[in-house]
Amino acid sequence: KIIFAPNMFEGITTLKQISVTSTSSGPMQPYTTGNKPWQSVITTIETVTINTDVTSVSDYAFEGATKLTTITSWGSVTTIGQHSFDGCSTLPSLTISDSVTSIGVGSFKNCVSLPSVTFGKELTSIPDDAFNGCKELKKINIPDTITIIGNNTFNGCSSVTTLTFNKVTTIGENAFKGIYKNAVIDVTNNKKGEYKTLFKKGQGSKVKIK
Numbered sequence: 001k002i003i004f005a006p007n008m009f010e011g012i013t014t015l016k017q018i019s020v021t022s023t024s025s026g027p028m029q030p031y032t033t034g035n036k037p038w039q040s041v042i043t044t045i046e047t048v049t050i051n052t053d054v055t056s057v058s059d060y061a062f063e064g065a066t067k068l069t070t071i072t073s074w075g076s077v078t079t080i081g082q083h084s085f086d087g088c089s090t091l092p093s094l095t096i097s098d099s100v101t102s103i104g105v106g107s108f109k110n111c112v113s114l115p116s117v118t119f120g121k122e123l124t125s126i127p128d129d130a131f132n133g134c135k136e137l138k139k140i141n142i143p144d145t146i147t148i149i150g151n152n153t154f155n156g157c158s159s160v161t162t163l164t165f166n167k168v169t170t171i172g173e174n175a176f177k178g179i180y181k182n183a184v185i186d187v188t189n190n191k192k193g194e195y196k197t198l199f200k201k202g203q204g205s206k207v208k209i210k
Contacts (some may be wrong), residue, residue, distance in 0.1 A: 015041040015149075019049040020057075025076070027056035033083065036061055043067060050075040057084045059104065066090060074099060080107050089113060096120040105129055112136060115159075119143055126153050128172065135159060142168060149175050162186065171198040 017036060020028065036058075038045070047070045048062060059081035062068060068088045074097035082104035085091070091111045095118040096103070106129040108114070114134045119126075119141075125148035131137060137157045142149075142165035151172035154160065160179040165185040178197065187195055 012041055014044045016044060017047040017049070018045055019051060020054050020075075021051035025053045025055060027079070028054060028058035028061060028081075030058050030081075031060045033060045033063060036063075046070065047072060049073050050077055052076050055079070057081055058084060063087055078102070080104060082106055083109065086110055094118070096123065099120055101129060102129060104107070106132065109133055119146065121145055126150060128152055129155070132156055138162070140164070149174060152177070154179060168195075168198070183204065 015038060035043070042062070042064050043066050045062070045065045046067050048068060049072045050057065052072070052075045054075045054077060055080040057077055061081065061084045063083050063086045065175040066087065066089045069090055069092055076099060077097060078099055078101045080100060080103040083106040084104060086106050086109045089110065089112045091114050093116060094108065094114055094120045098120045099122070100120045101122045103123065103126070105127045108131050109129050112133065112135050114140050115136050116132070117137070117140070121143060122144055128145060129152045130150065131154050132152050133156045134158060135158050137154070138159050140154065140160060142163070142166040147167050148170045149168060149172060151174060153172065153175045155174050156178045158178055160178060161183050163164035163183060166187055185195065185199070
């Protein structure tokens with residue numbers, strides 16, 4: 001595990017850039033909410049770089065980084081932990097690397113300025129609350145590799161007008177609750193009836209499926 005000393009940022013009041021690296025390949029050490037080593041400067045971080053020796057972003061790692069605008073690299077990350085970027089309220093765009101195979105519950109929850117997201121090709125599911133409260137999210141294109149959308153995944157994404165997917169087989173409770181009432185779901189297969197049933201469960205029952 002990549003371990004940081006708990007007091008390594010003591011006395012520092014501003015930290016605009018952080019680069020996560022290590023002398024040996026491995027995951028970041030686990031954190032709980034409010035206890036990462038850079039907690040005292042979390043609201044000043046603007047840029048995060050994950051270097052190639054890092055294989056995971058730990059739970060809560062950058063939760064509350066309210067000035068974060070840039071993730072310059074995902075390195076060799078395969079796992080993005082729970083609530084790892086929760087509350088990054090100024091993040092203007094998001095591209096999840098093709099190296100990433102899983103993202104955690106609430107990983108990008110309340111990223112309220114996020115207008116779009118590009119999913120990596122190795123993801124097979126989007127978990128509970130992953131984008132809950134991302135109220136500026138407008139278009140969601142779910143690649144064919146993703147078949148499962150969890151509970152409350154896009155709950156409260158009130159600006160979503162267009163959803164595109166073809167291979168999703170499971171939609172969790174309230175997954176799309178609160179999206180734009182006239183949103184359009186674009187599916188190119190012949191399962192429109194099945195998707196109408198799935199969207200009733202996901203509380204997107206008023207959307208138009210074409």
